[in-house]
Amino acid sequence: MADSTPLAPNAEALDFLLTRRSRPPRMMGRRAPDPDTLRILLTAAVRVPDHGKLEPWRFLLLDAPACQRLAALTRTRGAALGIEAKRIEKDASGFADAPLIAAVISSPKSESLVPEREQYASAAAVCLSLLNASLAAGWGAVWLTGWRATDRPFLTQGLGLFPHESVAGYVHIADEARVPPDRPRPDVDALTTWIKT
Structure with missing residues (x-):
């Protein structure tokens, strides 16, 4: 009998x-969670809605040397795509300065009747859960995407993803060097409509 508490x-x-x-x-600083702490954060991250229990996601954990390699690829691939140099450098430094990035990989199961x-959406939920678990555990964290989440040559050369996969998010996790000010938040009332009949 199910618990009705x-x-x-x-x-x-x-x-x-x-x-x-x-x-x-x-x-963010240069200290990352140790493997045991990271495993707890990942365990929290996968407690998300998952229609059909497909687990249509996986993690790639990028340590500092891997992040340095991806920073270099960001520069070469960004230049090949004609992205503005200032933007490329901002994207590259985000990788180069990171001690750890958890790439949440969207890996949909094509044989399932659950729409891709x-x-x-389930993979995106993993990103938010990992972000919130990291913040709740006292780490600095941010969820980023951008062109490096969808550019096929970057995904293949940099991460070795399969053709059907993409990056739902790069979740940076490290100690906090500075506390950012809050930013304006959405007006919930302006975004909400009741349908009562």
Whole structure:
């Protein structure tokens, strides 16, 4: 028989969600979580909606040397694509300065009846869960995407992804060097419509 005990309010968790703030890479330090801590964060990250229990995602953990290699590829591939030099350098430095990035790979299961869109949404949920778990554990973290999440040569050369895969997000995780100010938040009332009949 299923437990029918109602959920108890968790004011601390709700307060965290109402005040959470990503940390830009430039405000993060050079110390990353150790493997045991990282495993806890990843375990929290995969507790997401997953229609059909497909697990249409996986992780690639990029240590500092791997991030340096990807910074170099960002420069060469970005130049080949004709991306503005200032943008390329910003993207490259985000990799070069990172002690750890968890790449959440969207890996949809084509044999499933679950639409690929739903499978990608599950991978995106993993990104947000990993971001929030990292912040809740006291780490600085940010979820980034951009052209390096979808450019096929970058994904193949840099990450060795299969043709059907892409990066749902690069989640940078490190100690916090500086605390960013909060930013303006959306007006929930302006974005909400009730349908009552």
